Amino acid sequence: MQxxxxxxxxxxxxxxxxxxxxxxxxxxxxxxxxxxxxAITGPNGCGKSTLLKAxxxxxxxxxxxxxxxxxxxxxxxxxxVKKLGIAYFMQKNAIFAKLSVKENLLxxxxxxxxxxxxxxxxxxIAVFPDIGKxxxxxxxxxxxxxxxxxxMAMLLSQDANLWLLDEFSAGLDTEKSEDFLQLVLKHFxxxxxxxxxxxxxxxxxxxxxxxxxxxxxxxxL
Numbered sequence: 210m211q212x213x214x215x216x217x218x219x220x221x222x223x224x225x226x227x228x229x230x231x232x233x234x235x236x237x238x239x240x241x242x243x244x245x246x247x248a249i250t251g252p253n254g255c256g257k258s259t260l261l262k263a264x265x266x267x268x269x270x271x272x273x274x275x276x277x278x279x280x281x282x283x284x285x286x287x288x289x290v291k292k293l294g295i296a297y298f299m300q301k302n303a304i305f306a307k308l309s310v311k312e313n314l315l316x317x318x319x320x321x322x323x324x325x326x327x328x329x330x331x332x333x334i335a336v337f338p339d340i341g342k343x344x345x346x347x348x349x350x351x352x353x354x355x356x357x358x359x360x361m362a363m364l365l366s367q368d369a370n371l372w373l374l375d376e377f378s379a380g381l382d383t384e385k386s387e388d389f390l391q392l393v394l395k396h397f398x399x400x401x402x403x404x405x406x407x408x409x410x411x412x413x414x415x416x417x418x419x420x421x422x423x424x425x426x427x428x429x430l
Contacts, residue, residue: 214305216242217282218406219371224273226263232271233259233425241371246407248421251428257410258300260427261373265290265297265304265406277371292320300376300410303360305350310340310359313348317363333362353380361389372397374409378416390416 219241227233234256241247249257262268266285275282280293287297304313314333318326340362343351348359357380361374364372377393378386389428397405411417417424 216244218243218278219408220274220276222274222276223262223416224275226259226268226273227271228259229277230268230382231269237273239425241406241408243370243406244404246404246420246422247409248281249408249410250412250417250424250426252282252425253319255427255428258375259312261297261408261410263374264373265295291367294368294370295354295373296364296367296371298360298364298375298377300379303363304348304351304356306347308348309344310346310348310351311344314340314363314366317366329366333366336365337362352418354385355380357381358385363390370405372407372409374407376409376410376412378411378413386413386416388421392421 217240219239221237221239224237225232225235237260239247249260251257258269263270264277264282265287266289267287270283277290277293282293284288291297297407305316308316311330315326316328318329321329337358339355339358343355343359348356351359356385357377361377364374374393377389381389393407397407408421409420411420
């Protein structure tokens with residue numbers, strides 16, 4: 210997919226970033242158009258997840274700029290990034306383990322009215338019926354696959370235009386992994402009439418091939 214100046218929503222210029230000390234990667238450039246769906250691949254440790262964290266301002270930006278819809282993200286905190294319309298699915302530590310499932314969902318809906326929160330939770334339970342059964346359960350007691358479902362439910366509850374997905378299928382069996390993929394495709398991916406913009410990190414070739422419109426291999430940077 211070729212991007213033009215008129216439809217670019219995310220512009221990354223000469224990005225070098227990491228966690229202090231030597232950058233994980235340097236001088237990285239990427240332009241992302243509205244409705245694009247970009248798969249980030251490569252071996253462990255090459256910087257795939259770091260790219261998503263950089264966009265969400267969760268790591269050290271050594272140099273370069275990241276702009277979203279004309280807003281410079283450099284120096285913002287994650288809550289400010291979220292308010293601009295970016296949602297982040299973390300591979301790990303995406304939930305608040307000591308809170309209930311419902312409390313996790315309500316936290317993901319911070320800033321919305323009580324009526325909107327109620328409606329959103331009802332919509333989520335329609336998509337994930339099990340979430341309704343778990344509402345009062347402590348999130349930390351969920352299995353790995355159940356935590357992935359809760360994390361995806363929290364992501365879906367947000368009215369975001371750009372999704373950052375870090376291995377959303379990790380820890381899921383083949384059937385549930387396919388269910389998640391079809392959910393993303395139906396509502397936000399290739400088969401949607403008005404798809405969200407997605408940047409996703411993934412190792413599974415079937416997901417990369419079915420979901421991605423562009424593939425970037427960090428191993429070849």
